[in-house]
Structure formats: structure tokens, C-alpha cells
Amino acid sequence: MEKYDSIQPIRWSRKGLLLLDQRRLPAHRVELCCRSASEVADAIRDMVVRGAPAIGIAAAYGVALAVRSRYQENPESWREAIAADLDILTTSRPTAVNLFWALKRMAALMVPDGEDPVPRFESEAIAIHDEDIAANHRMGELGAALISEPSGILTHCNAGALATGGYGTALGVIRSAFAAGKLRQVYADETRPWLQGARLTAWELEKDGIPAQLIADGAAAYLMQRGMIRWVVVGSDRIAANGDVANKIGTYGLAVNARHHGVGFMVVAPTSTLDMSIASGLDIPIEERSSEEVLNFQGISIAPQGGTAWNPVFDVTPAALVDVLVTERGVVKQPNREKLIALMAKG
């Protein structure tokens, strides 16, 4: 049995940044090599790599690539020269805040005058990557501890190894719960239109031998009505200071249904996903992608010629519907502004 450890969505090499092409999974396992910041930005925009923490990590390596290249071009002016690369990375996708968090951390890196900046930037990107994996393992333990008995769990989209540095946020909790004997069955929403659940989550769970069944997104409420799950466990792309949670489109409707059925709603995200600069979820920019993602499937048209679609790819779940937020710094029940300020103060 292949384990998640062997799923390396992001690998740093002397050649460049190797990204497992998530558009082609599960049928094809192909790595793309990005040799510049702009190639990394393209890979983020085109969803070669997706998932908020993974986007942040990829962007950090993108900065390392930019520094390598700009320093080679001119050891005097690399700092000014990377500004354009940072801009390109910044505008690759709008919703996941981990992208901006990682870019800010990389841009703030101090390098003594005259020192080759490349090793320092490489190390920082690797540190961001390693810290994310460690955070996921910690969140896995904390989240699994909240599950009191062998339960059915529903997850939406992919918040697994593929969406992070490794192990996963929501799937980290599911992996830890499985290891602790607290998991009866995972249900995975297929997650239209991009089918992250079908193509990525089901693939990860199958590799780990965790019992998983795929469902159409519309079947989730019926699953709750029949008492088949105790928890909905999801990741997040950005959490506002008041605890509102942006995540894959469909998450909000699940949260409403979870509350209606008395099913727990757990959000699992590292503190790099918290955006304390934004007061509420209303201020989180929601990406709308091409209608073609809804109108076509792998080149096959599934709608009438000339049809139109609306394709917002995230939604915002108000904090009031979140039962518990799991971060690497600790667990926050019924998150609100005061509790998140206290959490971040733990530093």
C-alpha cells in the first residue's frame, strides 16, 4: 500500500520546482518542472498545483527561483529585480491568503550586503514547506481528538497531501482519526466542477486504505438526513478575523445542512490561512473562473451550444456555522474575533 508520504505534490530540485500536475490525476501522474517565477504563477493559475497551503509553498519556491535568476543576472540589483516576479506571483489567484502570506514572508527576508541570497531564500521556502507538513500532523492529532467515537465523516474538495506540503489539513484529521480507530467511513463529495473530490481525495484515501465512498455533491444532505455522518471536515482558503471561512464552492451549503442536522462542522487550517487584516468574510475576494469549467468536461461539451454558466469557485461560511476551527496553534470552538486574536497572540 502506497502511503501519503509518497505523494509529493511539490518537490524542490536543482533543476527547478517540480509540481505533480493535479489536472491529470488520477489517470496520469506527471510532474511539470517550473524554472521561473512566471512559470510557477502559470502553474498556480492553471491549477497544476491548487489548495491554499500548497499554493503558498509553491509561490515561496517561485520567489527562490526568481532570486536565483535575478542574482545570476545582476548581483547588485536582484532585490529590485524580483519585485516584478513578486507581482506576477501575487496576481496568480485571488482567494487563498496563504499565497500572500508566503510571498510577504519571502519578501521580508533580510540578506546581508554582499552575501549570495540564493541559499537563504531556498532555505526559507523549504522551511515554509516543512513547517506546513508539521502543522498538518499537529492539526491531525488535535482534530482527531475531537472525534469521540468511530464516525462517518464527510469531506468536500481536496484538503489533503495534494493541497498542502503533505499529510493534509482536513485529510490530516481524517488520517489521524483513521489511525486512532475513530473513523468508520469517509464520504467524499465529488466537488464539481473541478472534481477535486473524485480525482484527488478519493485517490489519496484509496492509497492509504481508508474506506471512502464518493458521492455526488447533491447527495450530502441526504447522507446527513440518514444519520450516516457525525462530522463534516473541510479545509479553508482564507479565514477572516471574525472567523468567517472561505472554502471551495459548496462548503457553505454543507455548513447550513450540517447545522440543520446537528452534524459537527470542523474547519482545519494552519494559521497562515487566517487573514486578520480582513474584518469579515464579506471582504474576502471570491474568484470566479471561466464558465467553460462548468460547460465542458475534459473537452466534451455537457451543455447546449451558446449556453452560459456562473462559476464562483469559493463561498464563505459565516463563523456562526463553524463548530470548531483546528489550527496548529490549537483548537478554537465557535470561533469569533476575540478567540482568533487570542490564538494569534500565542505566536
Place this chain on the structure above:
Amino acid sequence: MEKYDSIQPIRWSRKGLLLLDQRRLPAHRVELCCRSASEVADAIRDMVVRGAPAIGIAAAYGVALAVRSRYQENPESWREAIAADLDILTTSRPTAVNLFWALKRMAALMVPDGEDPVPRFESEAIAIHDEDIAANHRMGELGAALISEPSGILTHCNAGALATGGYGTALGVIRSAFAAGKLRQVYADETRPWLQGARLTAWELEKDGIPAQLIADGAAAYLMQRGMIRWVVVGSDRIAANGDVANKIGTYGLAVNARHHGVGFMVVAPTSTLDMSIASGLDIPIEERSSEEVLNFQGISIAPQGGTAWNPVFDVTPAALVDVLVTERGVVKQPNREKLIALMAKG
């Protein structure tokens, strides 16, 4: 502009029953000809024809085909001989009660001894078909009258001309609302796994020039949160005596979200969809179809090899979440057992 009148999903001819193959829409417009009851049963099972009223109509014609063939074989024993044909039709699909309603009505047809039964059975099937179209136009008017101002409307699955004898139940209301200037914009859930919304509803609406946008099923709650719709309008496959509504998987989750957002939830169904023999929705048999419908899309695998899926194709919305039921006999607000008994007594 082609109009719904030209969409004839079911046509009776001397050759047999012509069914527009709904599996191949919108890319291909192909009619299949069923020459026997068992071919009609296959077409229902394989979803050449789908939608509760349409299934009932097709089954009625299937009985006419059986009578034609059995009477030709032996004018003395045709009545006994069609019992097997009725059985085959009865077991084609389990949830839509219109199937059983139509078969019962056909089976009860009295024919004087010695008379050729064929014209009488043909006329009865045609009457069931015509009455359904008339009922849809009546429901269209009644439903549209409930919409007070130009509104956004969300519909799920296909309850249109293709799901009925013509005009449609939910889409009948949408057509009438559009004609009355009460419709701003229709949103159509794509309705996984079979994509009735993308393939059929969007196609019908486009033909009528009704402004429609397709959305992923998961986007519906976000649509409500943003105040973009005032009504969810759906059809039904079976309504229990207490007003619980079975309909396409995903309907129940929409109803929970509609209530949460103060969005109206309207069910449009002819009285042939009411099953007064069943006390509550708990007793409605819910069809589970092959997991392959979730794991594959038009022959392309979308999940890992060896993956499993759960594929219930209907769910049950409790009457308490239904704001209004529109039938051809009248409108029932907050349906319950007493109100439905009174409705059926109108005869």
C-alpha cells in the same frame, strides 16, 4: 427561435412509440422506436425517457403496444397475456409513482367482450398524454401567479417538456412566469451525476429564449446567500399523503438552504404524482443506481481505479420545508395530510 412545443420527447405512431433519446442530448437529437412493452421498459430503465410524468406516459403507451401485440397473437386471451407486460413495465423504475398510476389506469380499462381493445387502449394512452400537457399549462398559470415580481428562480434537475408530456411542471411555471414578465433570470443546477440540468434544462430554456445560467450544484447556497433568487421551483417523483416530496437527489439540501435563507420552495407536480397510499416520505422507495454513474463520465473515468461511490438518485424533502405545492387541481400552501385529502376530494 424553436419553442418547447417542438420538443416532443414522446410521440405515438403506427410504427411504435418514438422516444427522444435523452441520454444523448443536447449534442445529438435521436429518436428511438419502441415496438413492445419490454422495449419501453428498457427505455425507462436506461433513461432514454425520464421524469416522473414522462415515465407514466411512456408506460401507458407501452401497455397499448402490449395490447396491440397480444390481441394480434390471440384475440381471446389478450387480457391475461398482458399481465406479464404490465409486470415488466412495473419493475422498470421504483420511485416515480406516475409509472404505477398510469399502469393502474390502463389495466383498469374496460373493453366490451368481442370488441377490438386496441383503439380504446391507444386512446387512453393518448388521453393520459394530453391530460398531462393540459395539467402542465394549468400548473404553469397557478405557479406563476404566486410569483409577485420579476425574480431570480433556481431549478434543479429537469422538470420540463422532456420530463412530461410537454411544457413541463417546474419549467411550466418558469415558462408562464417568463411570459408574464415575472422572471429576471433562471439558474439551473447542473444536477450531477446525470447532468439533467446542464444537458436538458439549459437546452430547453435556451430554445425558449429564457435567460438561464448553469451552476454547479454546490453553488446554489451561495446564490441564495447573495440574494440572487426568490424561489426554488422543482418537480417531484412522488409525494406522500403527508406532503413529503421525493425528487432528484440534491433537492432536499436545496430545501434546507431555501428555508435558511427565506427563499420560497415551490413543488410543481400533477396529482398523478401524489401517492395517498403512502403515509410519509419515509416509505417512498429511493432508487440507488450504479456507482458507475458517479465514477465515470461519458466513458471517461473520473475517479481512481477501484474507487467506490454511493449513488442514491432521489431524496425526500419533508413537507415542513415545502412552502407551496402546485397541482392542476389547485395550489396547496404548507401542504399536510388534511390539505392533500381535501385536494384529492376535488376529483
